[in-house]
Amino acid sequence: MADNVMVDYEILKSFCVEVYRKCGITPEDAELAAAVLTSADLRGIASHGVARLRRYVNGLKTGLMLPDAESRILRETGSTLVVDAAGGMGAPISVRTMAQIIDKAETNGAAFGCVCNSNHFGIAGFYAQMAAENDMIGIAMTNTAALGVPTFGRHVMFGTNPLAFCAPAGEEKSFLLDMSTTVVSRGKIEVYAACGKALPHNWAVDRSGRSATDAGKILDDMFHRYGGGILPLGGEGELFGGYKGYGLAVMVDILCAVLCGAPFGPDICDTEFSSARVSHFFGAIKIDSFRSPGEFRKDMDKMLRQLRDSEPADGCERVYVAGQKEYENEERNRRCGVPLALTTYDNLLSIAAEYQLAPMPILNI
Amino acid sequence: MADNVMVDYEILKSFCVEVYRKCGITPEDAELAAAVLTSADLRGIASHGVARLRRYVNGLKTGLMLPDAESRILRETGSTLVVDAAGGMGAPISVRTMAQIIDKAETNGAAFGCVCNSNHFGIAGFYAQMAAENDMIGIAMTNTAALGVPTFGRHVMFGTNPLAFCAPAGEEKSFLLDMSTTVVSRGKIEVYAACGKALPHNWAVDRSGRSATDAGKILDDMFHRYGGGILPLGGEGELFGGYKGYGLAVMVDILCAVLCGAPFGPDICDTEFSSARVSHFFGAIKIDSFRSPGEFRKDMDKMLRQLRDSEPADGCERVYVAGQKEYENEERNRRCGVPLALTTYDNLLSIAAEYQLAPMPILNI
Numbered sequence: 001m002a003d004n005v006m007v008d009y010e011i012l013k014s015f016c017v018e019v020y021r022k023c024g025i026t027p028e029d030a031e032l033a034a035a036v037l038t039s040a041d042l043r044g045i046a047s048h049g050v051a052r053l054r055r056y057v058n059g060l061k062t063g064l065m066l067p068d069a070e071s072r073i074l075r076e077t078g079s080t081l082v083v084d085a086a087g088g089m090g091a092p093i094s095v096r097t098m099a100q101i102i103d104k105a106e107t108n109g110a111a112f113g114c115v116c117n118s119n120h121f122g123i124a125g126f127y128a129q130m131a132a133e134n135d136m137i138g139i140a141m142t143n144t145a146a147l148g149v150p151t152f153g154r155h156v157m158f159g160t161n162p163l164a165f166c167a168p169a170g171e172e173k174s175f176l177l178d179m180s181t182t183v184v185s186r187g188k189i190e191v192y193a194a195c196g197k198a199l200p201h202n203w204a205v206d207r208s209g210r211s212a213t214d215a216g217k218i219l220d221d222m223f224h225r226y227g228g229g230i231l232p233l234g235g236e237g238e239l240f241g242g243y244k245g246y247g248l249a250v251m252v253d254i255l256c257a258v259l260c261g262a263p264f265g266p267d268i269c270d271t272e273f274s275s276a277r278v279s280h281f282f283g284a285i286k287i288d289s290f291r292s293p294g295e296f297r298k299d300m301d302k303m304l305r306q307l308r309d310s311e312p313a314d315g316c317e318r319v320y321v322a323g324q325k326e327y328e329n330e331e332r333n334r335r336c337g338v339p340l341a342l343t344t345y346d347n348l349l350s351i352a353a354e355y356q357l358a359p360m361p362i363l364n365i
Numbered sequence: 366m367a368d369n370v371m372v373d374y375e376i377l378k379s380f381c382v383e384v385y386r387k388c389g390i391t392p393e394d395a396e397l398a399a400a401v402l403t404s405a406d407l408r409g410i411a412s413h414g415v416a417r418l419r420r421y422v423n424g425l426k427t428g429l430m431l432p433d434a435e436s437r438i439l440r441e442t443g444s445t446l447v448v449d450a451a452g453g454m455g456a457p458i459s460v461r462t463m464a465q466i467i468d469k470a471e472t473n474g475a476a477f478g479c480v481c482n483s484n485h486f487g488i489a490g491f492y493a494q495m496a497a498e499n500d501m502i503g504i505a506m507t508n509t510a511a512l513g514v515p516t517f518g519r520h521v522m523f524g525t526n527p528l529a530f531c532a533p534a535g536e537e538k539s540f541l542l543d544m545s546t547t548v549v550s551r552g553k554i555e556v557y558a559a560c561g562k563a564l565p566h567n568w569a570v571d572r573s574g575r576s577a578t579d580a581g582k583i584l585d586d587m588f589h590r591y592g593g594g595i596l597p598l599g600g601e602g603e604l605f606g607g608y609k610g611y612g613l614a615v616m617v618d619i620l621c622a623v624l625c626g627a628p629f630g631p632d633i634c635d636t637e638f639s640s641a642r643v644s645h646f647f648g649a650i651k652i653d654s655f656r657s658p659g660e661f662r663k664d665m666d667k668m669l670r671q672l673r674d675s676e677p678a679d680g681c682e683r684v685y686v687a688g689q690k691e692y693e694n695e696e697r698n699r700r701c702g703v704p705l706a707l708t709t710y711d712n713l714l715s716i717a718a719e720y721q722l723a724p725m726p727i728l729n730i
Binding site: 266 | 619650665
């Protein structure tokens with residue numbers, strides 16, 4: 001990876017804490033926001049990591065994200081919570097809301113919550129995993145700016161709307177599914193556009209609503225809402241189940257937004273400088289209400305091993321389980337350093353200069 | 366549709382009630398089982414309707430489904446329920462369990478339950494919809510005999526594992542997503558095999574784990590577990606997100622089976638005569654805990670209309686929302702009669718003869 005540099009994880013995280021503090025975020029929130037952001041780099045999900053720090057900083061500068069937002073609870077029962085993030089950063093309020101939901105689920109067996117008027121919350125899996133660490137099944141979702149085109153449609157009508165699901169295991173790592181409900185996220189299209197590479201068919205459609213391969217043109221058309229966008233998981237039409245991904249994306253929008261009265265669908269737009277206000281949905285289901293968590297974990301180990309040990313297809317090396325690649329990345333990156341794209345590193349340098357912070361040292365390897 | 370005959374819906378349902386009663390099912394359960402089974406035909410989901418009656422009858426005859434099973438509650442809290450179906454029919458115990466979960470959610474805000482040691486429960490959407498009729502969001506899932514191959518794998522390791530999600534609207538019909546988490550269900554492969562038609566690539570793999578098109582061979586290899594099976598939603602490899610469908614299928618297996626200690630993955634096998642014992646997961650989330658149900662329904666109307674009214678792609682007529690096609694089928698089939706494939710009708714005739722029941726009249730149209 002010649003275009004990458006390696007940096008130490010703890011230094012990267014401390015750097016983000018300092019940047020957030022310079023932007024006016026409280027120490028506690030800066031820690032939470034940095035932990036969520038850099039966990040993405042740690043896991044190898046660079047699209048959701050410090051590559052976004054510039055957008056966060058811009059958001060905080062332009063007032064789209066409010067550093068001193070005072071979130072408030074709009075509605076609360078023993079098993080539910082609706083929180084208004086009041087335009088603050090997405091990650092800290094999401095960590096706190098998930099923690100409250102876990103407390104409620106501990107007492108109540110299951111609990112759910114929405115956060116509205118929030119901002120990009122990083123990787124959904126982070127929050128789902130918090131529940132798994134407490135002997136619960138965890139769920140996290142968010143809507144995003146509209147980028148997805150419905151089956152048979154041509155206009156963006158929903159976001160890439162990721163959902164995460166986490167179930168704890170015993171000796172194995174938790175099962176951690178974290179997926180956008182579109183075929184790909186915008187980040188992947190941007191990578192193809194940057195290389196001038198043609199998109200595979202069944203990823204995106206153009207203004208006419210038919211499968212298209214010009215990544216740059218699609219990004220531009222999507223941004224200006226001329227028509228065209230990313231296809232739902234399952235691709236174009238119905239032959240490969242595209243209506244399923246479309247349905248899942250709308251499901252996420254219902255749970256995140258309609259359930260708490262937040263904007264949804266095409267009403268969510270990114271600007272040139274920052275991401276749109278979005279809303280999230282979190283849930284936790286206590287395993288002990290169904291079965292002894294120890295027995296559950298033992299069966300999870302059996303399931304995950306069966307899957308991982310199943311014979312690979314010709315030409316394939318391994319069968320993975322959800323989360324496995326990211327755990328392997330995390331283990332390696334903690335030890336050997338976190339790889340950052342050169343452009344990302346340069347971006348961090350410019351942020352460092354802006355806030356008179358020491359530039360992050362590059363690891364020699 | 367020259368290969369179809371039309372029958373009256375009420376007569377079809379009564380016929381099923383009578384057949385079930387002849388098989389030793391109690392009047393109440395026979396009504397529930399017939400309602401769920403024929404609702405599939407009504408909605409145009411023929412694969413899950415009376416085309417399966419012969420398999421149900423065989424299951425009841427051979428003892429794989431027990432007509433007089435005494436289900437019992439294994440664990441219960443204010444918000445959760447684990448039920449042992451004791452090998453009885455899937456539909457009646459599922460209707461009763463969902464009704465109990467709805468009651469619990471009414472008091473508690475949200476409730477979930479598993480049913481283990483059960484049989485084929487028909488269409489998952491039926492149960493999710495029960496919650497929506499009570500101002501709740503409804504969830505229903507089931508595992509099935511292993512037919513799905515993990516990403517990069519070659520052996521069946523999970524079922525077609527459908528999930529259903531239903532959210533009520535106001536003037537519009539409920540949003541009702543009901544989808545298998547594999548690209549297609551086995552029924553579709555059987556249709557291709559019956560016509561000797563080649564499968565599209567990205568539906569299934571052969572013994573080597575690579576995309577294959579010979580429907581008959583795949584069905585045989587899958588049944589005998591020689592290798593090969595149906596691909597997860599998103600298709601082969603990772604390019605189109607196949608790991609997402611794979612993850613969703615495993616998620617369904619965790620919620621249905623691992624959560625209540627039931628068999629999962631490749632341990633679930635169909636026999637030649639009937640379907641495997643399976644387990645289900647149900648959930649209900651009370652909307653009023655988050656927001657006034659009236660306002661929720663109004664926003665659902667807005668969302669569904671926006672989607673439905675969005676401009677179709679070139680060459681496409683309409684953009685649908687989840688459940689819409691099935692509602693339109695239901696409206697028409699209630700009025701004009703339910704279409705049955707000739708082979709299905711013949712099957713019903715032979716069941717009628719076996720139990721000395723009057724054959725169902727064909728509608729003249």
